Amino acid sequence: xxxxxxxxEKLSAMRGDRRxxxxxxxxxxAGEALALTGPNGSGKTTLLRMIAGFIAPxxxxxxxxxxDGPIExxxxxxxDLHLLGHQDGLKGGRLAREEVVFxxxxxxxxxxxxxxxxxxxxxxxxxxxxxxNLSAGQRRRLALARLIAARRSLWLLDEPLAPLDAExxxxxxxxxxxxxxxxxxxxxxVHDPLPIVARSLELDG
Amino acid sequence: MRSTVILxxxxxxxxxxxxxxxxxxxxxxxxxxxxxPISAAAGAWRAGGAAAALAWLVLVLASLLSLERLFERDxxxxxxxxxxxxxxxxxxxxxxxxxxxxxxxxxxxxLAAPVVAIALGATPRVAPMVLATAAIGGLAFAFVGALGAxxxxxxxxxGLIVALIVxxxxxxxxxxxxxxxxxCRAGLAWRPALMLLLAWTLGAAALCPFLTAAAWRNASx
Amino acid sequence: xxxxxANPHRFMAFSRIAAPLCGVAAAxxxxxGLWLGLAAPPDYQQGxxxxxxxxxxxxxxxxxxAYACLGGASFFSLIFRHALADAAARAAAPxxxxxxxxxxxxxxxxxxxxxxxxxxxxxxxxxxxxLFLLFVGYMALRSAIDDEARAGRAAAIxxxxxxxxxxxxxxxVDWWNSLxxxxxxxxxxxxxxxxxxxxxxxxxxxxxxLAFGALWMEQTRSEVWxxxxxxxxxxxxxx
Numbered sequence: 001x002x003x004x005x006x007x008x009e010k011l012s013a014m015r016g017d018r019r020x021x022x023x024x025x026x027x028x029x030a031g032e033a034l035a036l037t038g039p040n041g042s043g044k045t046t047l048l049r050m051i052a053g054f055i056a057p058x059x060x061x062x063x064x065x066x067x068d069g070p071i072e073x074x075x076x077x078x079x080d081l082h083l084l085g086h087q088d089g090l091k092g093g094r095l096a097r098e099e100v101v102f103x104x105x106x107x108x109x110x111x112x113x114x115x116x117x118x119x120x121x122x123x124x125x126x127x128x129x130x131x132x133n134l135s136a137g138q139r140r141r142l143a144l145a146r147l148i149a150a151r152r153s154l155w156l157l158d159e160p161l162a163p164l165d166a167e168x169x170x171x172x173x174x175x176x177x178x179x180x181x182x183x184x185x186x187x188x189x190v191h192d193p194l195p196i197v198a199r200s201l202e203l204d205g
Numbered sequence: 206m207r208s209t210v211i212l213x214x215x216x217x218x219x220x221x222x223x224x225x226x227x228x229x230x231x232x233x234x235x236x237x238x239x240x241x242p243i244s245a246a247a248g249a250w251r252a253g254g255a256a257a258a259l260a261w262l263v264l265v266l267a268s269l270l271s272l273e274r275l276f277e278r279d280x281x282x283x284x285x286x287x288x289x290x291x292x293x294x295x296x297x298x299x300x301x302x303x304x305x306x307x308x309x310x311x312x313x314x315x316l317a318a319p320v321v322a323i324a325l326g327a328t329p330r331v332a333p334m335v336l337a338t339a340a341i342g343g344l345a346f347a348f349v350g351a352l353g354a355x356x357x358x359x360x361x362x363x364g365l366i367v368a369l370i371v372x373x374x375x376x377x378x379x380x381x382x383x384x385x386x387x388x389c390r391a392g393l394a395w396r397p398a399l400m401l402l403l404a405w406t407l408g409a410a411a412l413c414p415f416l417t418a419a420a421w422r423n424a425s426x
Numbered sequence: 427x428x429x430x431x432a433n434p435h436r437f438m439a440f441s442r443i444a445a446p447l448c449g450v451a452a453a454x455x456x457x458x459g460l461w462l463g464l465a466a467p468p469d470y471q472q473g474x475x476x477x478x479x480x481x482x483x484x485x486x487x488x489x490x491x492a493y494a495c496l497g498g499a500s501f502f503s504l505i506f507r508h509a510l511a512d513a514a515a516r517a518a519a520p521x522x523x524x525x526x527x528x529x530x531x532x533x534x535x536x537x538x539x540x541x542x543x544x545x546x547x548x549x550x551x552x553x554x555x556x557l558f559l560l561f562v563g564y565m566a567l568r569s570a571i572d573d574e575a576r577a578g579r580a581a582a583i584x585x586x587x588x589x590x591x592x593x594x595x596x597x598x599v600d601w602w603n604s605l606x607x608x609x610x611x612x613x614x615x616x617x618x619x620x621x622x623x624x625x626x627x628x629x630x631x632x633x634x635x636l637a638f639g640a641l642w643m644e645q646t647r648s649e650v651w652x653x654x655x656x657x658x659x660x661x662x663x664x665x
Contacts, residue, residue, distance in 0.1 A: 083286060083287075087283025090282070091219060102211065107290070357580075401601075424580070
């Protein structure tokens with residue numbers, strides 16, 4: 001199935017007794033990108049995790065729609081979205097190649113796509129190394145590889161470009177652009193502007 | 206499902222990472238079991254049926270060993286999020302992790318158990334029963350242990366907490382397993398005890414994945 | 427009635443009167459129960475030490491009831507995400523542990539004159555010990571997780587698991603005990619409960635349950651106050 005639209009209606013989040021944000025509404029359609037901005041602690045990560053289904057909103061609703069009608073949220077989350085948070089889920093002791101292949105396979109891709117994606121992101125020479133020997137930028141690119149290798153419509157990214165240098169930010173910008181051009185959706189929490197055209201949603205905190 | 210096989214192989218690889226495979230758990234088992242006879246009077250463990258029971262008890266403790274790391278690492282480094290967004294339901298992931306933990310830790314311990322029991326002075330006749338109870342019981346411990354590990358996610362002093370909450374819950378399989386070994390040793394009917402152990406293990410296998418997934422979702426929220 | 431009490435305000439209003447009332451009722455049952463128990467003829471086997479039974483047996487029963495209450499409150503707190511149920515669950519645990527400890531200590535005291543040992547691994551005492559560990563585990567888990575809401579839900583799952591396992595635990599300990607053909611000294615008064623013991627036992631059991639009810643309501647009230655105070659603190663500290 002393919003997510004064509006993500007609708008958020010008056011979402012509110014509580015952390016213990018603290019209200020992080022309230023009445024957040026937006027509609028994200030195929031080919032669109034949303035940049036979540038706001039100070040630290042304003043709930044950008046929480047909103048992304050809410051879309052991914054890890055946190056239940058204290059108020060409001062989230063809806064996924066496909067080209068033919070509504071999509072069950074659980075299905076959308078299991079098959080058609082990527083979440084890339086601050087932590088990448090890579091295991092330090094494993095080889096980079098093993099990790100990128102596993103992540104791609106798990107998310108519905110295959111091994112050749114994983115390796116091709118790693119190549120595309122400039123990691124060809126480090127695939128044989130253990131993950132712990134990679135630099136921060138290389139690790140981030142390794143984690144990004146699964147977005148390319150396993151096709152899923154909605155990308156939820158939490159400060160994806162932070163450890164990347166200018167050259168690789170531009171590269172990933174191209175990949176994001178290609179994703180949007182192919183009908184994908186992107187929601188990204190960022191401090192700096194994204195290298196693609198995106199609407200902005202400010203969380204005041 | 207192909208994805209569960211992939212996950213199983215990965216979990217196994219991660220559990221045996223650091224070289225040596227299962228030898229760490231087995232090594233711990235043998236080390237503690239060795240301390241028992243030398244901490245008591247010489248020959249004390251040969252009297253009575255304590256030898257096989259001791260082998261069983263130390264196995265229970267050794268099974269709890271690496272439980273904390275079953276979920277904690279994945280929780281901390283974001284791998285749990287990734288697993289939750291995959292094609293397999295969280296309950297299936299919990300099941301696979303439990304079975305992988307059994308294969309990586311409990312099964313090798315079960316293989317070592319008869320040897321340890323005999324070394325402590327049990328009669329060789331009970332060896333097959335020790336193996337059977339260690340294997341079935343080990344599976345039970347893996348499932349309940351996974352639940353304990355998931356419940357204790359994000360807690361302070363995780364390893365101790367996991368042991369504390371798991372130990373009272375596994376009283377029945379410990380009792381049934383010990384009863385089976387004892388019955389075998391005394392030449393009495395052991396089948397009822399073994400059946401009870403098997404029944405409890407199957408029940409745990411059916412229930413725990415759901416509870417583990419619920420605990421996990423709670424920790425991720 | 428449970429549904430009516432689910433509203434926190436109604437519960438607080440109700441318990442303000444009900445808790446002390448239950449306390450008084452408990453005293454009204456325990457006092458004659460104790461008196462009758464002390465006045466009852468000594469058991470021909472166990473002599474006067476049988477009187478510990480009047481403190482021990484109801485304690486063990488109430489401890490088990492307390493765990494059932496813990497499980498029930500946990501169920502409501504999990505399935506209906508009910509904050510009051512969570513408060514009640516948190517309140518029930520230390521009370522249940524206290525009754526369990528009372529049962530263990532009095533059980534040990536009871537066994538000492540009979541068996542010359544401070545502890546016997548018989549069916550009831552062993553079951554009560556495992557129950558004690560279940561309570562301790564619950565409280566330990568709750569306090570080991572910093573986020574209160576998360577801790578509450580994790581502990582609730584644990585309590586429900588324990589509740590499902592509890593009958594099996596009792597069965598397994600009983601089964602194990604019967605294998606060794608140990609005559610449980612803790613079947614009250616021996617193979618038969620003499621009728622003269624039934625009334626004081628019944629009074630004590632009823633009194634203990636009411637006492638637990640009173641204490642549980644009081645403790646839940648404290649918990650509710652504590653949470654309100656905490657919420658106010660957080661608000662006052664600003665966002």
